[in-house]
Amino acid sequence: MALKFALIGCGAIGTALLELVKNDAGLAAAAIVVPAGSEAAAQDVAGRLAPDAQVLQAVPAESIDLVVEAAGHAAIEQHVLPALKRGIPAIVASVGALSAPGLPEQLEAAAREGGTQVQLIAGAIGAIDALAAARVGGLETVRYTGRKPPRAWKGTPAEEGRDLDTLAAEAVIFEGSARDAARLFPKNANVAATVSLAGLGLDRTTVRLIADPAVTENVHQVEAEGAFGRFELTMRNQPLAANPKTSALTVYSAVRALRSRVAPLVI
C-alpha cells in the first residue's frame, strides 16, 4: 500500500515535489494544505499532479501516514505540532522556524506525545551528516555564508537603505548569529538554522548574508573546525524559476526524504 502523505504548502517547493513524485508507486499525495484563499490555485496544481489529493486548510484527521511541510515558519506551529501530537511523523523544510525560543522543545514534546518523529531536512545545503558527526567529537568554529543575487533578497530587511535593483557591488546585508539570521530572513536563512542545529547551535554559529549582483546561483559556504579536523564546503545551487529565494536542491532534498520512507535500502 502506498504511503499517504499530506503536503503543507503548494508553492515553488510543493509544486515541484508533486511533479517529481507523481509516478512513485509507493507514495500517494492524499492532501494539500494551504491557507484560506489559496485553495483554487492549489486545486489547479492537484488537478495536474495529484488528482486524488484533497485540498484543505488543515491536515485531515484520518488516513495520513506522513506530513511534509514546505510552507513557511508559521506552518510549524499551525500544522506540524498538531500532527505530531496525533502520532503523524513529519518532514520539515522550514528549519529556520526552530530559531524561535521554545519551538525545538515544543516539537520534541509533540513528537514524544505522539510516539513519532520529526525530520528536519538538509534542504539547500550539503554535509549536514559530516557536521552532525563532527559535533560528536567536539566543534570549535562553524561559519556559514549565504550569497544570493539581489532579487532573491526582495521583501527582506536587505532592502532597508539600498536599492537591490541597482546594486553595483556585493553588499553584506547581515552579520551575526544563526538565530537572528533565521528570524530576520525566514525565507532565506533556513540553511543558517540547519547548519547551526547540526553543529554549534543557533547562538554560536556565525552567519554572513550577502546580496551579490555578480552571482546567478544561490551560493552556500560552510567552514567548520573541530576535533575531527576541518572542512570547507561551497554549494552553487540553481534557484527555482518559481521562487528565486529557493534552491532546486531543497526540492530534491524533500523528495529524497519522502522516498526514503518507503525505500527498502536508504543512503
Ligand SMILES: NC(=O)C1=CN([C@@H]2O[C@H](COP(=O)(O)OP(=O)(O)OC[C@H]3O[C@@H](n4cnc5c(N)ncnc54)[C@H](OP(=O)(O)O)[C@@H]3O)[C@@H](O)[C@H]2O)C=CC1
Ligand atoms: N531548508 C531549506 O534549505 C529551505 C527551506 N525553505 C522553506 O520552505 C518554505 C517554502 O518555500 P517555497 O515553496 O519556495 O515558498 P513559496 O512562497 O513558493 O510557497 C509557500 C507555499 O506555502 C503556503 N503557505 C504559507 N503559509 C502557510 C501555512 N501557514 N499553512 C499552509 N500553507 C502555507 C503558501 O500559500 P500562500 O500562497 O497562500 O501564501 C504557498 O502555497 C520557505 O518559506 C522556507 O521556510 C525554502 C528554501 C530552502
Ligand SMILES: O=C([O-])CC(=O)C(=O)O
Ligand atoms: O534555497 C536556498 O538556497 C536557501 C534558502 O532559501 C534558505 O536558506 O532559506
